[in-house]
Amino acid sequence: MSETVANNINEAKQYIVVNIGSERYGIDIQYVDNIVRMQRITRIPKAQDYFPGVINIRGEIIPVMSLRVRFGLEPDVITSATRILIIKIEPQAAVGIIVDEVKNVVSIDEEMIDRVSSNTDPEKTQYMNGVGKHEEGLVTLLNLQNVIVDKDAQDK
Amino acid sequence: MDVSQYLEIFIEETKEHLQAMNDQILILEKEPDNADCINEIFRAAHSLKGMAGTMGFKSMQHLTHTMEDVFSEVRNGKIKVTAEMIDILFQGMDELQGFLDNVINTSDEGTPSNEKLPDILGAFIAAAESGDAPAPAPAEKKEEAPKKGKKGGKKAAAAAAAEEAPAEDTKEESAEGQPKYKELKLAEHEQKAAEKAVSEGKNVFGATVHIAESCVLKAARAFLVFKNLEPLGDVIKSSPDAQDIEDDKFDFEFSILIITSESLDKIKEAIMNVSEIESCEIGEIDVPKTEGAGEEAEHTEAAKENKPAAQEAAQGAPAKAAQKPAAAKPVVSRSVRVDIEKLDNLMNSVSELIIAKNGLVSISATESNLSNQQGFNEQMEYLERITTELHQSVMKVRMVPIESVVNKFPRMIRDLSKKLDKKMELYMTGEDTELDRTVVDEIGDPLQHLLRNSADHGLEKNEDRIAAGKEEVGSIFLNAYQEGNNVVIEVRDDGAGINFEKVKKKAIEKGQITEEQAEGLSEKEVIDLLFKPGFSTADQITDVSGRGVGLDVVKTKIEALGGDIEAHSKRGEGSQFIIRLPLTLAIIQALMVKLGEEKYAIPLGSIETIEDIPRKDIMFVQQKEVINLRGNVIPLVNLDNLLDVPKDSGPSESVTVVIVKKGNKLAGLVVDSLIGQLEIVIKSIGKYINNSKMISGATILGDGEIALILDVNALL
Numbered sequence: 096m097s098e099t100v101a102n103n104i105n106e107a108k109q110y111i112v113v114n115i116g117s118e119r120y121g122i123d124i125q126y127v128d129n130i131v132r133m134q135r136i137t138r139i140p141k142a143q144d145y146f147p148g149v150i151n152i153r154g155e156i157i158p159v160m161s162l163r164v165r166f167g168l169e170p171d172v173i174t175s176a177t178r179i180l181i182i183k184i185e186p187q188a189a190v191g192i193i194v195d196e197v198k199n200v201v202s203i204d205e206e207m208i209d210r211v212s213s214n215t216d217p218e219k220t221q222y223m224n225g226v227g228k229h230e231e232g233l234v235t236l237l238n239l240q241n242v243i244v245d246k247d248a249q250d251k
Numbered sequence: 252m253d254v255s256q257y258l259e260i261f262i263e264e265t266k267e268h269l270q271a272m273n274d275q276i277l278i279l280e281k282e283p284d285n286a287d288c289i290n291e292i293f294r295a296a297h298s299l300k301g302m303a304g305t306m307g308f309k310s311m312q313h314l315t316h317t318m319e320d321v322f323s324e325v326r327n328g329k330i331k332v333t334a335e336m337i338d339i340l341f342q343g344m345d346e347l348q349g350f351l352d353n354v355i356n357t358s359d360e361g362t363p364s365n366e367k368l369p370d371i372l373g374a375f376i377a378a379a380e381s382g383d384a385p386a387p388a389p390a391e392k393k394e395e396a397p398k399k400g401k402k403g404g405k406k407a408a409a410a411a412a413a414e415e416a417p418a419e420d421t422k423e424e425s426a427e428g429q430p431k432y433k434e435l436k437l438a439e440h441e442q443k444a445a446e447k448a449v450s451e452g453k454n455v456f457g458a459t460v461h462i463a464e465s466c467v468l469k470a471a472r473a474f475l476v477f478k479n480l481e482p483l484g485d486v487i488k489s490s491p492d493a494q495d496i497e498d499d500k501f502d503f504e505f506s507i508l509i510i511t512s513e514s515l516d517k518i519k520e521a522i523m524n525v526s527e528i529e530s531c532e533i534g535e536i537d538v539p540k541t542e543g544a545g546e547e548a549e550h551t552e553a554a555k556e557n558k559p560a561a562q563e564a565a566q567g568a569p570a571k572a573a574q575k576p577a578a579a580k581p582v583v584s585r586s587v588r589v590d591i592e593k594l595d596n597l598m599n600s601v602s603e604l605i606i607a608k609n610g611l612v613s614i615s616a617t618e619s620n621l622s623n624q625q626g627f628n629e630q631m632e633y634l635e636r637i638t639t640e641l642h643q644s645v646m647k648v649r650m651v652p653i654e655s656v657v658n659k660f661p662r663m664i665r666d667l668s669k670k671l672d673k674k675m676e677l678y679m680t681g682e683d684t685e686l687d688r689t690v691v692d693e694i695g696d697p698l699q700h701l702l703r704n705s706a707d708h709g710l711e712k713n714e715d716r717i718a719a720g721k722e723e724v725g726s727i728f729l730n731a732y733q734e735g736n737n738v739v740i741e742v743r744d745d746g747a748g749i750n751f752e753k754v755k756k757k758a759i760e761k762g763q764i765t766e767e768q769a770e771g772l773s774e775k776e777v778i779d780l781l782f783k784p785g786f787s788t789a790d791q792i793t794d795v796s797g798r799g800v801g802l803d804v805v806k807t808k809i810e811a812l813g814g815d816i817e818a819h820s821k822r823g824e825g826s827q828f829i830i831r832l833p834l835t836l837a838i839i840q841a842l843m844v845k846l847g848e849e850k851y852a853i854p855l856g857s858i859e860t861i862e863d864i865p866r867k868d869i870m871f872v873q874q875k876e877v878i879n880l881r882g883n884v885i886p887l888v889n890l891d892n893l894l895d896v897p898k899d900s901g902p903s904e905s906v907t908v909v910i911v912k913k914g915n916k917l918a919g920l921v922v923d924s925l926i927g928q929l930e931i932v933i934k935s936i937g938k939y940i941n942n943s944k945m946i947s948g949a950t951i952l953g954d955g956e957i958a959l960i961l962d963v964n965a966l967l
Binding site for chain 1: 851895936939958
């Protein structure tokens with residue numbers, strides 16, 4: 096009995112489930128630094144279109160990314176449920192991502208994740224790590240590295 | 252406790268001494284008879300020897316010792332300075348630098364890379380003794396070695412004789428009055444301890460220790476004295492007290508009282524075993540029953556024979572000090588030497604800041620509203636003044652002269668001159684120009700690169716220079732000066748200049764441009780090619796340069812520091828590289844402007860003037876808007892369009908133009924309105940946003956709003 100509990104702790108990861116458009120996405124909780132309400136975004140000229148600008152979080156300037164634009168969906172509609180998740184995939188480099196709504200936190204066992212098969216279209220799957228199943232349904236698990244880092248910009 | 256706590260001081264001071272020796276040897280090379288110079292080197296070598304000895308760095312000590320010997324002979328006129336000797340000395344300097352680098356990285360001196368150096372140096376002395384010209388060392392080295400050893404001993408004796416003179420003085424001085432230790436007054440508990448010791452049959456000795464005035468690390472010496480005494484007994488009192496001694500707050504002598512069961516001689520030996528201790532007066536203290544009686548106490552005065560310190564140094568006493576730290580890790584934290592005055596200013600500002608804060612607290616505590624507002628405003632102004640002062644003080648603390656970086660260049664140019672077989676001279680000005688420490692640390696390599704370029708590619712060969720009707724000796728100039736909020740460093744040579752045709756040809760060969768493109772290139776565009784990665788015009792790859800990792804790296808580095816570099820060249824007359832660096836990094840004065848609803852900051856350092864221009868005065872040249880301002884035709888940059896600012900208002904009667912400057916280029920930035928001047932803290936906008944460099948950062952305004960900082964250099 097105690098052994099199965101230990102297994103669960105070892106293999107299950109916690110994800111924050113968010114709504115973007117009609118889809119649900121899971122974000123690995125270990126990269127989430129903070130969740131803040133929508134606030135005034137300062138536009139950065141000539142930035143990539145999915146970066147609406149920067150925000151000020153307690154004296155730190157943090158770029159904010161629109162996942163909707165990044166995924167080719169229609170632009171964000173700001174509501175009272177809109178949140179910005181502050182993500183840190185590496186120290187000293189935080190990024191905010193705008194989501195329509197933060198639902199809850201779920202634990203998803205490693206076994207319950209379907210990895211994306213390699214023969215699917217990389218254009219569509221580069222931002223996902225897999226699909227996780229839990230009691231309430233399916234969530235797409237984001238590959239934050241690919242979402243945040245602009246490959247084209249890095250190559251330059 | 253061990254000597255490692257002195258390691259940092261040791262490293263700093265060794266650096267200074269090495270630099271001094273390098274400089275002086277360079278002078279010596281030109282003026283072999285300059286006595287001041289020889290003395291200076293001798294002193295530096297002597298101090299280095301002593302310091303290395305204390306720290307237990309034996310190879311270093313050995314080498315400096317031999318160098319010192321050579322200079323001692325030179326000073327006495329026994330040997331003449333020769334070119335060969337200078338070369339060997341420079342090798343010695345490199346070796347010492349190597350030791351120092353090892354010490355910095357591992358806190359151990361490492362192994363000598365050229366063990367023969369001391370012997371070769373010794374050969375000079377030996378040659379002087381036998382009256383011969385300096386022999387080519389390696390051949391005779393073996394037979395010279397023992398001779399040298401003998402000579403070394405002799406030298407030590409000579410040095411000892413030299414040092415005896417000051418020792419004599421102090422003896423006389425202290426003979427007049429009583430030795431200082433007798434003036435020590437015992438506090439009650441010390442008195443008790445002493446009485447107890449006497450009742451237990453132990454001895455109470457007093458000693459006054461004189462440290463040689465040439466000693467650089469006197470605190471370290473004193474510390475070693477204490478350390479040597481530790482196993483022998485308890486030091487119950489010292490004057491000045493132990494903390495002051497450790498902090499170097501004493502003049503070459505200190506007194507102690509020690510309770511011990513050892514004999515007087517043993518204590519004395521322990522003290523004298525420390526090198527650079529000139530003399531010590533030691534005697535038994537009769538512990539008086541009452542405090543006042545101490546002065547009349549009888550004692551045995553055994554301390555009158557002074558042992559010269561140099562002899563002690565030769566006995567290897569320092570080995571005792573050589574407790575090596577267990578872990579070999581880099582030991583140096585990056586430090587800045589700060590003028591105490593600067594720190595005082597800082598402290599004052601901080602005090603005022605606290606007062607201002609208290610003022611605000613008291614205002615918020617009082618009720619009345621009307622007078623509140625006024626008092627509040629006054630306090631705000633006060634606060635503003637203090638923060639500005641504070642900022643300036645902190646900046647000043649961080650500023651160091653570029654001297655520390657450029658000092659090594661004369662030596663480098665000398666070596667290059669020999670290596671390349673070109674005659675050249677380096678002229679430097681503005682070494683005292685101050686820059687932020689971080690910038691100074693980083694600027695060395697790029698400058699070195701530019702100087703090497705000048706020496707290798709810039710200057711022609713001797714015979715070519717004569718053929719071209721120039722002076723045979725090529726000149727390289729390194730000038731530094733402050734210009735507004737920037738520091739400018741120029742590297743200039745009077746060599747052949749950049750061969751534009753050759754650059755074009757190379758670029759075509761490398762496929763960076765096509766032949767048609769090459770035709771149309773302006774001189775400036777050709778120069779820009781030089782800063783492209785992988786570009787080198789040197790026909791041959793030499794040790795010095797030509798590997799194609801070059802100016803692009805220099806440029807990248809300087810841009811990373813927030814500066815820029817430009818080059819000018821005239822065929823046959825030379826070339827010039829101009830580096831501009833910002834004085835400060837984190838906080839700047841900026842003009843806040845409004846574009847539509849957005850706020851932007853323009854660094855004040857790049858602003859020339861602000862003009863109100865009626866729209867009818869805007870003219871068009873080649874479809875570009877320009878204005879004629881007091882005879883200057885200045886192109887206009889419409890920030891609205893450039894930055895895609897959403898606009899709703901139509902064109903107005905007149906426009907506000909901020910005239911900015913980059914190098915000698917002017918441009919007018921058209922803005923909607925001005926907000927005012929503000930001191931802003933620069934923050935990065937992160938690496939993920941790709942903004943074509945027009946935005947150099949962002950800052951947070953008082954109300955939490957973000958304003959972007961425009962990079963004027965990228966806009967023009």
